[in-house]
Amino acid sequence: MIGFGLFLLGFVGHQLFVTTWFAQQHNVQLESEATEYFSEAGIAEIVYVAPGSPEVIDPEDPATSTAPTTDEPQTLLVEQTPPDGQPFAIIRIPTIERLQDGWTVVEGVTRGNLKAGAGHMPTTPLPGQPGNAVISGHRTTYGAPFHELDQLVPGDLIEVETALGVHIYAVDETLIVKPTAIWVAQHRDGAWLTLTTCHPKFSSRQRLVVFAELVDGPNAEVIVG
Amino acid sequence: MKRLFLSIPGPMPVKVVVAVIAVLILLVTLHFTYEWMGNTFLDTGGGVG
Numbered sequence: 001m002i003g004f005g006l007f008l009l010g011f012v013g014h015q016l017f018v019t020t021w022f023a024q025q026h027n028v029q030l031e032s033e034a035t036e037y038f039s040e041a042g043i044a045e046i047v048y049v050a051p052g053s054p055e056v057i058d059p060e061d062p063a064t065s066t067a068p069t070t071d072e073p074q075t076l077l078v079e080q081t082p083p084d085g086q087p088f089a090i091i092r093i094p095t096i097e098r099l100q101d102g103w104t105v106v107e108g109v110t111r112g113n114l115k116a117g118a119g120h121m122p123t124t125p126l127p128g129q130p131g132n133a134v135i136s137g138h139r140t141t142y143g144a145p146f147h148e149l150d151q152l153v154p155g156d157l158i159e160v161e162t163a164l165g166v167h168i169y170a171v172d173e174t175l176i177v178k179p180t181a182i183w184v185a186q187h188r189d190g191a192w193l194t195l196t197t198c199h200p201k202f203s204s205r206q207r208l209v210v211f212a213e214l215v216d217g218p219n220a221e222v223i224v225g
Numbered sequence: 226m227k228r229l230f231l232s233i234p235g236p237m238p239v240k241v242v243v244a245v246i247a248v249l250i251l252l253v254t255l256h257f258t259y260e261w262m263g264n265t266f267l268d269t270g271g272g273v274g
Contacts, residue, residue, distance in 0.1 A: 014259040015267055114270035121272070136271040141263050146271060182274040197271035204269040 015141045023117050023143030030104040030116055034087040041079050041088070041163035048076035048130070048222055074222045079126060079163045082107040089127055091118060091135065092159040096148045103145040105160070109136050117145040124185055124194075127160040128167035128214070130223050132188040135160075139198040139208070146197035149208055150174070158193060158212050167217035169193040175209045184209045191223045 082088035086107045093099040105118045105127075113119040118137035125131040137146040152158075156171040169192075176199055177184060184194055184207075191214035199208035214220050233240040264270070 010255060011259050011262060014256070015263045019263065109270065109272040111264055111270060138268050138270055141268045179273060184273055196273050198268045202267055204267065207271060207273055
């Protein structure tokens with residue numbers, strides 16, 4: 001009985017303190033690697049036309065033709081896709097104390113990737129690009145970067161620094177979903193950032209999801225207008 | 226605990242080395258066990274799908 005108690009006590013101490021200590025040490029190193037990556041990452045300019053913009057005219061039924069929704073193609077900045085495990089971004093949330101100084105985001109969401117604290121889902125676009133960029137992070141262990149994510153309210157700003165510059169998103173909506181709710185990572189028109197973490201705290205029973213829309217940054221004017 | 230230590234065969238330096246190795250193995254095993262338990266039951270990292 002005493003042995004089992006010590007085992008559980010050790011578990012709690014390990015999860016709260018040991019994993020966090022390792023993550024914080026790791027994060028210091030990853031942050032300098034990310035900063036280095038900013039100067040090395042390949043950046044290109046591509047011609048971007050907002051979805052739905054080409055005028056489609058059906059000769060048999062002109063009534064169903066769609067009108068153009070944007071004027072002219074514009075130049076979008078894109079960066080190369082980082083390799084798995086590469087620290088490539090820093091996320092900052094001014095209204096959350098532990099994220100005011102920033103937390104490094106690595107490419108990938110495997111258990112190994114997420115030991116660093118936050119990971120970008122590789123099947124989704126990078127932050128600052130059109131579509132829905134998804135970043136996941138621990139809620140209670142490994143530095144718990146997303147511990148206070150439930151405190152975000154619509155309008156709060158989220159900054160993601162990448163090789164392109166700082167992309168600023170405004171929180172739109174917060175949801176609680178099942179861990180299997182893959183639809184939260186589906187494509188969205190415009191440029192979105194979706195943050196996911198475990199919910200409630202100290203449980204992986206559900207997911208807390210925060211949707212935020214791009215409002216400023218190197219590509220904001222091109223994508224959002 | 227003392228009895229367990231004394232039951233290790235060999236002279237005192239050997240007992241100490243064996244005990245240190247045994248403790249290290251125990252700590253490493255505990256670390257991976259705790260990691261697995263944490264990742265499975267407490268906080269999977271927040272990914273979806």
